[in-house]
Amino acid sequence: MKSTRHFAGVDLGGTKILAAVFDDRGKLLSREKKATKPELGVTVVLQRVEECIHEALAAAALPHTAIAALGIGVPGLVDTTGQVVRVAPNLRWQNVPLARLLRSHLHIPVTVVNDVQAGTLGVGEYGTGRGLKSFVCMFIGTGLGGGIVIDGQLYRGSTGMAGEVGHMTVIADDGPKCGCGNRGCLEAVASRSAIVRRIVREIEDGRKSVVKQLCDGDLTRIRSRILATAYRQGDDLVREVIHDVCHYTGIGAAILINALNPQAVILGGGVIEALGDRMLPRITKSAWAHVIAPSAERIRIQDTGLGDDAGILGAALAARQRCP
């Protein structure tokens, strides 16, 4: 009998680390979570990643040696060999040889992928993108990233930078400032960072919102779950902000539909995970209002079907693909 191989997938975000163990078919065996604490530096973050993997192994009652390979998704630019993180602003990293560093401790093959590209791989293999030849993913989290699948393959573009949908300009000229230095990028109006920035500013300007109580007066603690609770409680400010996010996300989806005519636009990330049921109908309505009509026929706008797991699934899949 051939023994089953296992793969580990890590989603290394600016806020949290998710680590999971999967069997050869992508079945989730265990899943652990930890705060990232990027302010403590690369070495500490790597220790926390390794701890998180060990905890996931323990939860699956598997020995360390059961893991054939590890895939890790990072929020940044990864070199084309899948070894080095060139730049990851939310981790404060530059040129970190992540694969080598993890391999020297874990003694297994390590593949580094961009987190959003990992999520797109996961959606294509296990989520609502399964079986589709062409789709576009948009992940709304701390930032706003995307992945494009053409002919059933992740499309990386000429220099590996395809899918930067968060930096498509949607409000020319007078749009809000984006972290990238430009104005009016989709990320500047529709990411969780943009949402939080606007809510904090309005509360500081005296606007009432349950958000303040929900995060015990500490506005640095606003997360997607708090936004979801406030939205469901009917909070005026949060509803107004989320509805604007839906409006602009729909415009972004429409731009991608007009340009690429995919079979589906698939939405994921923490904000969608928390509020997708309320947001998807509004995003869809806005998208249909901004596409040129005939291309919109039969194009689906939907969630990933994977909740928070798209990234860890895709990272493990990337590891498995390099480990035949």
Add this chain to the structure above:
Amino acid sequence: MKSTRHFAGVDLGGTKILAAVFDDRGKLLSREKKATKPELGVTVVLQRVEECIHEALAAAALPHTAIAALGIGVPGLVDTTGQVVRVAPNLRWQNVPLARLLRSHLHIPVTVVNDVQAGTLGVGEYGTGRGLKSFVCMFIGTGLGGGIVIDGQLYRGSTGMAGEVGHMTVIADDGPKCGCGNRGCLEAVASRSAIVRRIVREIEDGRKSVVKQLCDGDLTRIRSRILATAYRQGDDLVREVIHDVCHYTGIGAAILINALNPQAVILGGGVIEALGDRMLPRITKSAWAHVIAPSAERIRIQDTGLGDDAGILGAALAARQRCP
């Protein structure tokens, strides 16, 4: 000795018909032009297309029988078999079986393609897209259309509608009305129709411009060449409008660079043909100001290298590809 086959390529626009004869290698042998006069109906337009082809044959001193196949580019939605024009607003056509109608008179195979997709094929085979694996074309003419090449192939999308770059929203919410019914589409601010609409409005509102003299007081006669003359004479109004067109076209190019990370963005169409030397540096500057930096490395923004011939070349190429 094998006799050389010839192919005819037609670019059927809302304003003019271009017909050309090429040899088997795509060498232009002759080229004729005629007004389209779509207001006279399908039958008259088809007669004019046939006359134009006959004139091109005569100019090349070739008999009718020398043509192996005809390709015709039309400004509209073509069915996937390359036979029927589903809808072409600038021709006032709906469901015209163009291939059958032309074949019944000319007795050669006829292939119908979308004009912008034809132009993109021409650019990829004979123009500045030659040898590139991925590029995006933007054609600024009466409307604003595009074509996307991925892995060396024209990318048509899931329902043949990919490349509708003119209907990407660039000015959300308060943008000018577009012919498609939406607001703030790139075509609504950067096509020749948009340029002419704005110039006419400003002149009617009392603004001075040499355009009025250049078209003998008849503002319905504004063409790209008149815009170019006015621009080169330093006309304030035309310069202001064209500079805005460059700004928004650059934003459109940047959206496509951010999303698709192509090797090049290639600009064509009547407006670029007439004013490309002045417009390309400004379009490039605007694009670089709206891309997320790392993806912009090594991406070229340039003209087609084919002047007005991209469409006829691509149409003839489409015919040749179906005629092995």
